[in-house]
Amino acid sequence: NKIVPQLTAFLRRELHNDAVTVVFAVSTERREKKRVFSPREIFRNMVETNEAFRQLAIELQLELN
Incomplete structure (x- = not known):
């Protein structure tokens, strides 16, 4: 690669x-395609991983249908 000596x-x-x-x-490992998450999936993940967000959702009476 020509840029390596210049960069060095x-x-x-x-x-x-x-x-x-x-x-x-250089990794030869294949990466998974990035997935687009629905608002429902994002909300569920935030509730499961963030206690403060879970408490806020409870106080605001937010729920998944």
């Missing part, structure tokens, strides 16, 4: 440190 030289010069190296790790 820039970092060494700007950081005043000749010991700086640049290493890239």
Whole structure:
């Protein structure tokens, strides 16, 4: 890759440190597609993971139908 030597030289010069190296790790692991959550799923997750939000939902009498 042509940019690695340029990036390394820039970092060494700007950081005043000749010991700086640049290493890239490329993952071959496939990522899951990002999922779009419905408002219902978002609300349910917030109630389950955030005690303050759960208390607020109770006080405001919010519920899932």
